[in-house]
Structures are given as structure tokens and as C-alpha cells.
Amino acid sequence: MAAAKDDWRRQGQEAYLEGSVLSRKKFTPRRPAGDHEHCEFCGAKFSLAPEDLGSGYATSDDYRWVCDGCFEDFREEFGWRVVPEPSAGRSVVVDDVTKEVLHAGTRGPGASALQVYVRLLNEGTTVYRPAAAEWVADGTVRLLVVEGTKEIEEEWEFSPGSWVKVGRRLLEGEQVWVAIESLDPASGEGTPT
Numbered sequence: 001m002a003a004a005k006d007d008w009r010r011q012g013q014e015a016y017l018e019g020s021v022l023s024r025k026k027f028t029p030r031r032p033a034g035d036h037e038h039c040e041f042c043g044a045k046f047s048l049a050p051e052d053l054g055s056g057y058a059t060s061d062d063y064r065w066v067c068d069g070c071f072e073d074f075r076e077e078f079g080w081r082v083v084p085e086p087s088a089g090r091s092v093v094v095d096d097v098t099k100e101v102l103h104a105g106t107r108g109p110g111a112s113a114l115q116v117y118v119r120l121l122n123e124g125t126t127v128y129r130p131a132a133a134e135w136v137a138d139g140t141v142r143l144l145v146v147e148g149t150k151e152i153e154e155e156w157e158f159s160p161g162s163w164v165k166v167g168r169r170l171l172e173g174e175q176v177w178v179a180i181e182s183l184d185p186a187s188g189e190g191t192p193t
């Protein structure tokens, strides 16, 4: 059942959960210190303890959690898209504008790895290099440090190892992900905005 306009659980969640991509998954602590999370709506606790919720709907970075009841009450209004859990060995690639799932499959060191184009500086013309990356949040990737990467001799706009916001761009007739903005993971606690 949809939640009423004055439902007590509303706290402006549309600012960060509208149109989000969620997966139903088992709760696992994100980091040693973070042994629990709370439902973004009702505050129900997720943890490994038997008295708490052991699974629910979470964003791809496991940062936002929604319990089953609240998920049912708000899913339509918030327009959530549910994708398979990107558990070990799987990656889910989502267009950050349309929220369209572009790819859900095996993550490997080969062809299926995410590629993001990074601009080279001081080249006179605009030159992009493909770089290996991994998703850390919707629209945010971490550029991977790959051995033998050209970055050693070229000056990249964003260096391998850093977090960047990405956007879809048309490069030589192909829709690709392009690194557009640097993000400092330390300042955003996992969900840079």
C-alpha cells in the first residue's frame, strides 16, 4: 500500500533515494566499524544479530537500506528499480541519467570490466584514454590502477586510484562513460553527491 502524504516515515528521502537502483540482499557489514544499518524510512535495524533484520533492499554501495515493508510502501512513489544483487563476481552497470541497466554480468579482468574515458591534459586537442574502473556508487567510479598504464608518461585529468563522477558522452559515435569530476571519498562517507 502506498504511504500517506503525512506518513511519519517521510524525512525528505526523495533527495537521495528518488529513482535509486536497489538490490535485495543479505546484510553484511560494509566496514569493521559499521556493524549495523538502519532502514532509511522507519529506522528498523539491520545487523547480523538474530533479533535484527538480516536482509532488505540496499543501494549498490550498501550505504542506504530500506526494509521490506517500507520498500513496498514507497517503491512506486520513489520509482525504485530493482536489479539482481551485484554480489561477488557480478557487476551491475546503470546509466546515471536514465537509470537504465546497461549491463549486469560477470566482472572479470577481461572485456567485461568497466571502461571509463579520461581526458588527457596538455595535448592541444581533446584526447580521451580508456581506463579500467569499478563502481562505488550510482554515477561514481574508482579508477583502477593497472600495471603498465600509460598514465606514467601521460598527464591524465584524473589519476588512477581516485574517485570520479562519470557521465554518458558520445565519443566517436559511441555512448561511453567519461570521467567528469573528481570526488574525495573521505568527505562523503561513501555517498558523494
Ligand SMILES: [Zn+2]
Residues within 6 Å of the ligand: 039, 040, 041, 042, 043, 044, 066, 067, 068, 069, 070, 071
Ligand atoms: Zn522500514
